Amino acid sequence: MRFPSEATLRKLIAFVAALGIGVATYIAIADSGGGAPTCLAGGSGCETVANSSYSHIAGVNVAVFGIVGYIAILGTAFLASDLARFGGFAVSLGGFGFSVYLTYLELFKIEAICQWCVSSAVLMTVLFLLNATRLIGYAGTDGAALPEKT
Amino acid sequence: MSNKREREKRREQRLQEETKVASADRRTRLLQFGAGAVFLAIVAVTVLIVASSGGSGGDAGDIKEAGEVDSLLAGIPQENMELGRPTSPVKVFEYGDLQCPFCKAYSEEVLPQVIEGPVKQGKARIVFRNFTIIGPDSVPAGEATLAAAEQGRGWNYLELFYRNQGTENSGYANDEFFTAVARASGVKNIAKWNEARKSSEVADEVAKTTEEAKKLGFNGTPSFAIEGPGTKGMEALETPGSAGDLESAIEEAS
Numbered sequence: 001m002r003f004p005s006e007a008t009l010r011k012l013i014a015f016v017a018a019l020g021i022g023v024a025t026y027i028a029i030a031d032s033g034g035g036a037p038t039c040l041a042g043g044s045g046c047e048t049v050a051n052s053s054y055s056h057i058a059g060v061n062v063a064v065f066g067i068v069g070y071i072a073i074l075g076t077a078f079l080a081s082d083l084a085r086f087g088g089f090a091v092s093l094g095g096f097g098f099s100v101y102l103t104y105l106e107l108f109k110i111e112a113i114c115q116w117c118v119s120s121a122v123l124m125t126v127l128f129l130l131n132a133t134r135l136i137g138y139a140g141t142d143g144a145a146l147p148e149k150t
Numbered sequence: 151m152s153n154k155r156e157r158e159k160r161r162e163q164r165l166q167e168e169t170k171v172a173s174a175d176r177r178t179r180l181l182q183f184g185a186g187a188v189f190l191a192i193v194a195v196t197v198l199i200v201a202s203s204g205g206s207g208g209d210a211g212d213i214k215e216a217g218e219v220d221s222l223l224a225g226i227p228q229e230n231m232e233l234g235r236p237t238s239p240v241k242v243f244e245y246g247d248l249q250c251p252f253c254k255a256y257s258e259e260v261l262p263q264v265i266e267g268p269v270k271q272g273k274a275r276i277v278f279r280n281f282t283i284i285g286p287d288s289v290p291a292g293e294a295t296l297a298a299a300e301q302g303r304g305w306n307y308l309e310l311f312y313r314n315q316g317t318e319n320s321g322y323a324n325d326e327f328f329t330a331v332a333r334a335s336g337v338k339n340i341a342k343w344n345e346a347r348k349s350s351e352v353a354d355e356v357a358k359t360t361e362e363a364k365k366l367g368f369n370g371t372p373s374f375a376i377e378g379p380g381t382k383g384m385e386a387l388e389t390p391g392s393a394g395d396l397e398s399a400i401e402e403a404s
Binding site for chain 2: 082085086089090093094096097098100101104105132135136139140141
C-alpha cells in the first residue's frame with residue numbers, strides 16, 4: 001500500500017486541527033456568553049445539549065478540552081519526529097474516544113443533536129485517521145529523515 | 151590507502167545497517183504502543199458509556215435528600231405554591247419546569263440562600279408557577295406538584311423533585327416516580343393526591359401559568375417576576391444570575 005507523503009499528511013493534519021480549534025472555540029464562547037443559563041422553549045438541539053448536565057466536566061465546558069486537544073494536535077503537525085507522530089496519534093485517539101462518548105450522550109442520554117458538536121466529532125475522527133496513517137506509515141523513520149552522507 | 155578506504159566504506163555500511171535496525175525496532179515499539187493505546191481507549195470509552203447508562207437521578211426506588219429539603223423548609227408557612235409568611239410585602243414568582251436542569255441547579259444553589267434570608271425574615275414570599283416547556287412529561291410533573299400543594303407539601307414536593315431529577319424527556323417522570331416523590335416529601339393522603347393531580351382544576355392551572363409566562367415575555371426556565379410596594383405591579387426579572395441579585399431585587403421592591 002502506498003502512503004501519501006508525510007508532508008501532505010502533516011499539512012492536512014494542521015488544516016483540520018485549525019478548523020477544529022475554530023469550532024471548539026465557537027462552542028466555548030457561545031456557552032460562556034449566554035449570561036444566566038436558562039432552559040429554552042422550542043430551542044434547537046444545541047441549546048438542549050449545552051444546557052444538559054453533560055456539557056461541563058468539573059465546571060469546565062467540554063469544548064475547552066476540545067480546544068486544548070486540537071492545539072496539541074496542531075503542534076505535532078509542525079514537528080517531524082517519532083515523538084510528534086506518536087503524540088499526534090495519542091492525542092487524536094483520546095479526542096476520538098471522547099467524541100464517541102459525547103456523541104453517545106447526545107444520542108441516547110440528552111436525546112438531542114448539536115450540529116457544532118457533530119462537526120467537532122467528525123473533525124476529530126478525520127484527525128485520528130490522518131494521525132494513524134502518519135504513525136503507521138512513518139514511525140521509526142527519524143534516522144532515514146536525516147540527510148544521507150555522500 | 152585503498153585498504154583504509156575499504157575499511158571506511160564497510161564501517162559506514164555497518165552504521166547504516168545499525169541505524170536501519172534501530173529504526174525498525176523503534177517503529178515496532180511505537181506501533182505496539184499505538185495498539186496498546188487503542189486498546190486502552192476502547193476500554194475507557196466502554197467504561198464511560200456503561201457508567202453513564204446507569205441513571206443519575208430520576209430513580210423512583212431511590213429518592214434522595216428528603217431530609218435536606220425538610221430542614222430547608224421547616225417552619226416556613228406554605229399556602230398553595232407560596233412559600234413564606236403571608237404578611238411578607240414582596241412576592242417573587244418563579245416560573246419553572248420540573249424537568250429543567252437549570253431549575254434544579256437554581257433550586258440547589260441559588261434559592262436556599264434566598265429562603266434562608268428574605269423568606270425566613272418575612273420580607274418575601276416565593277411563588278412557584280409552572281412554565282412547562284421541556285416536554286410532555288413536564289405537565290403531569292407540574293400537576294403532581296400542585297396536587298401536593300393541596301396538602302401543604304407543594305414546596306417539599308418541588309424541591310425534592312428537583313433534587314432527584316433525571317435526564318429531561320427520558321421517561322423517568324412517570325407515575326411511579328411522581329408517587330415516590332410524593333411519599334418522600336410527606337404527602338399524607340396519596341389517594342387524595344392522586345385524585346387531585348388528575349383533576350381538571352390542576353390541569354387548567356398548569357396551562358394557565360404557562361400562558362402567563364409567555365405573556366410576560368419569558369422564553370426559558372427558570373424565569374422570575376417580582377411584585378411589591380416598590381414595583382409597578384408585576385415586573386419581569388428574567389433569570390437573576392445569583393442569590394445576591396435576587397436579594398437586591400427584593401430589597402428594591404420592598
